[in-house]
Amino acid sequence: NAGVMQNPRHLVRRRGQEARLRCSPMKGHSHVYWYRQLPEEGLKFMVYLQKENIIDESGMPKERFSAEFPKEGPSILRIQQVVRGDSAAYFCASSPTPGQSLTEAFFGQGTRLTVV
Amino acid sequence: QQQVKQSPQSLIVQKGGISIINCAYENTAFDYFPWYQQFPGKGPALLIAIRPDVSEKKEGRFTISFNKSAKQFSLHIMDSQPGDSATYFCAASRAYGQNFVFGPGTRLSVLP
Numbered sequence: 001n002a003g004v005m006q007n008p009r010h011l012v013r014r015r016g017q018e019a020r021l022r023c024s025p026m027k028g029h030s031h032v033y034w035y036r037q038l039p040e041e042g043l044k045f046m047v048y049l050q051k052e053n054i055i056d057e058s059g060m061p062k063e064r065f066s067a068e069f070p071k072e073g074p075s076i077l078r079i080q081q082v083v084r085g086d087s088a089a090y091f092c093a094s095s096p097t098p099g100q101s102l103t104e105a106f107f108g109q110g111t112r113l114t115v116v
Numbered sequence: 117q118q119q120v121k122q123s124p125q126s127l128i129v130q131k132g133g134i135s136i137i138n139c140a141y142e143n144t145a146f147d148y149f150p151w152y153q154q155f156p157g158k159g160p161a162l163l164i165a166i167r168p169d170v171s172e173k174k175e176g177r178f179t180i181s182f183n184k185s186a187k188q189f190s191l192h193i194m195d196s197q198p199g200d201s202a203t204y205f206c207a208a209s210r211a212y213g214q215n216f217v218f219g220p221g222t223r224l225s226v227l228p
Contacts, residue, residue, distance in 0.1 A: 041221075042221045043205065043218040044218075045215045045218075059215075104150070110158075
C-alpha cells in the first residue's frame with residue numbers, strides 16, 4: 001500500500017508564475033488535507049477536501065490560492081502569481097472516510113517551493 | 117479555542133534518558149490526539165495517538181499520558197536514542213472528519 005505521494009518534491013518558480021502541487025492520497029483514503037510549513041516553524045492548516053468538495057478552507061489565503069480534489073486524479077494546490085513569501089514546504093495528508101474509520105492522517109514527503 | 121500549546125521548544129537529552137514533551141489544548145470538542153515525528157527534509161510521520169477515553173497509551177518506548185480534566189497530554193520517550201533526534205509535533209482534532217491543529221513543535225536532540 002503506497003503512502004501519500006506528492007510531486008514534485010522540489011519546485012522553483014519566479015515571482016509572478018504559477019505553482020501547481022499535486023497530492024495522491026493513500027489507497028482507500030477519500031480525504032485530503034494541505035498544510036504549509038515555514039522554515040523552523042510548525043504546520044499551518046490550509047484546506048481540507050474530499051472528492052469534489054471543499055470541507056474547510058479556513059486556512060487558505062483569500063487570494064491567489066486554490067485547491068481541488070477531483071473525482072479522478074490527484075488533489076491539486078494551486079498558487080497563482082507566486083511571491084517570495086510563498087516559499088515554504090507544502091505537505092499533504094490523507095485520511096480514511098470519516099465515520100468508517102478513525103481519522104488517522106498520514107503525510108506525504110512534501111513539496112518544497114522556492115520562489116526566486 | 118483552536119490553539120494547541122507545546123513545550124519545550126527544544127530539548128536536549130542524554131542517550132538512555134527520558135524525553136518528555138507537553139501539550140495543552142483549549143477546545144473540549146477535540147477527541148483525538150496524535151503525535152508526529154519529523155526528520156529534516158521529510159514529512160511528519162504518525163508516531164502514536166490517543167483518544168480521551170484512556171489516560172495512557174504505550175507503544176514500545178513511546179508513551180502518551182492524557183489528563184482530560186486539565187486538557188493536557190504529553191509524550192514520553194523512554195531510553196532515548198540518538199536516532200530519536202527529530203522534531204516532534206502534537207496535534208488535536210475531532211476523531212471523525214475534521215482538520216488537525218498542530219502544536220509549534222519540539223526539537224529533540226539526544227546526545228550519544
